[in-house]
Every structure is written in C-alpha cells, then in structure tokens.
Amino acid sequence: MEAAEKYGCIAQAGTQRRSDEAYREAASWLAEGHIGQVTSAHAVVYLNRKPVTLRKSPTPMPEGIDFDHWSGPAPVENLYRSRLHYNWHWHWATGNGELGNNGIHFLDVARIILGESDLPSTATSIGGRLGWTNDAGQTPNSQIVVFDYETPMIAEIRNLPMSSGAKAMDHHDGVREGLVVHCEGGTLAWPVARDSAGKKLKKFNSHDGHGHRVNWLKAIADGRPGDLNAPLREGHISSALCHLGNASHLAGATTTPDEVAETIAATPSALAAYEKLTDHLAENGIDLAETPLTFGPPTRVAEANAQPEMRPPYSLL
DSSP states (O other): OHHHHHHTOOOBOSOGGGGOHHHHHHHHHHHTTTTOOEEEEEEEEEOOOOOOBBOSSOOOOOTTOOHHHHHTTSOOOOOOBSOSSSGGGGSTTTOOHHIIIIIHHHHHHHHHHHTOOSOOSOEEEEEEOOSOSSBOOOSOSEEEEEEOSSSOEEEEEEOSOSSTTOOSOOOBTTBSEEEEEEETTEEEETTEEEETTOOEEEEOOOOTTTTHHHHHHHHHHHTOGGGOSSBHHHHHHHHHHHHHHHHHHHTOEEOOHHHHHHHHTTSHHHHHHHHHHHHHHHHTTOOTTTSOOEEOOOBOHHHHOOOOOOOTTGGGO
16 A cells, blocks of 8 residues: 555555445445344355365476465475465465455455444454365365454355255355345345345346456546545455454364354354354264364454564565
8 A cells, every 4th residue: 555655556456346336336225224224244155165185295386386486475385285376275374265265355345335444343263174184275164254343244154065965055145155234124135135024125236346447447547546446445454354354263272162152142143153154064064072163362453463474585575
C-alpha cells in the first residue's frame, strides 16, 4: 500500500468479486430490512480435494526451476510431495491453506455485506487436517474461523466429501462455494434471498466480478485510483483475515469436542457451524476422540504479527 502511494501506482487487488455490483446491491437490500437484521455472515468453501501424496524421496525439481529463487524468503528444504506447483498452498512455508486460497474471496464479500472496513478484534480457529493418510500436506482440510465483528463472520472450509466414499460435497443452505447470510427473517444463500418459510424473495444478478480487469485498466487510463473496486487496502484487510485465522490455528492445541462447544457457546452461529462440522467429520468416519481438532486461542493482530525469519537476500526486499 505504501509503495503504491509513494510511486503513484494504480494497483488493484485480486479480490475480483468486488467488481460484482450485485454484492453492494445485496448489502443495501438487506440494510432495508427485507428479511430482518443480519445475525451472521458465512464464507463457505466446500471443495473436494485429495491428500497430497507423500513421496519417499525428495520431490524432483521441474526443468528450468531455480529452487532458491522459487523459495524466496522461505527456507530451502527438501520437499516430499507429489507436485511442486499448486500444492505449495498446503505447506505452511509457502501457503495458507484453503482459507487463503479460496476463502478470502467470500470473506471479502462478507465484509461488503456487513459493512466492515477494518480488522476484527480477534479471530478464533477450530480445525485440523483429518481423514487422510500418506499425506504430505500441512494446512487444515476442515476448519471454522470465527471473526469477532459486531455481527459474527464465519469462514467454513471443508475438503472432505459429504460422507466416507462419496464424491458429492455437503452444502450450506445450498451453497458449496460462496456466501450465506443469516437474518432474523430469512437467509441470503448467494445469490438467492428467501424468507423463513423458504419463499424466494429476490435473486441478485451476479457475475462474479468479470469486469475486474476493465475497472483497473479504466482507472489507469483516467488516472483515477479512487475508481478502483478493490484498492490494495481492501485486499490487505481480507488477506489479513486469513492470516489471523491461520495464526490462531498454529497457536492452538488439540482438545475435546465438549470443551470446544462449551467455549464457543456464547456465539450461537459459531456453535451451530461447529456442530455441523463434527457431524460432517463423523460421516467421514473420523473419531474426534482419537484425532481431535485443534482449537486456537482468540488471536489479535498484534499477537499474529511476529515476522518469521527470512533468508537473505530476500529478507532485504
């Protein structure tokens, strides 16, 4: 952000759904009270993935890859996963899991709906990497993160199928990847709003931000950084949500399901999400008494902001 301002760059974050006007339209429509007060916003990513095959020997580097440069400030270490590319998402030295891979996009639009322009006071993670064997991945494949805004915002990540052996994924009110907003008198399961009786009230004409690049190029052509739909600050805040959630997870410890439920009982939406997650894991044959979830502490920005050691010369960048 500071560099863009210093050098006069018109820089757009890649949270492209900010170029979908339907989300701002929905925020206004909900604020008018059509289905009552918003009680929680859920960023949902139920995306079927497989374990990252654990190799017995180090991963060979593809031709033309300078692994030192590829690693950048992260440690240069032997990898034992099936693929170098893409699977970096599931390795803590280089990635931030499904929360930062896909979850960020729906957390970003949840912020639009709730009108939140800054970071929450805390983030609390419940999750783990469960149900997979011969797996080289590290980041959670099942995770809930509760963001302590005035109206709770929750990220829900699932990479396991509906049940053991199934191909289909679960859904949250019909949504597998997207936004679900619960209100006192109904639900907006993107892009459809219904009342409490299930009657369809409105469908928003959503296009997932296909005009994002055009918005950026037009702002450059016009010399108007204020016209950007996703200025770097917005990308920073939504990215930081993911880092906060993962910082909570990494600082956490395994505990019993009852202890988790008791601790989060004061936030009904979080408790409901957690109970659904435990049911989902049971359907996948996972016994939380044997392989418990990690329950992270409520983490604040200052607590999550410690800089990891970075290798020179990349530490100078």
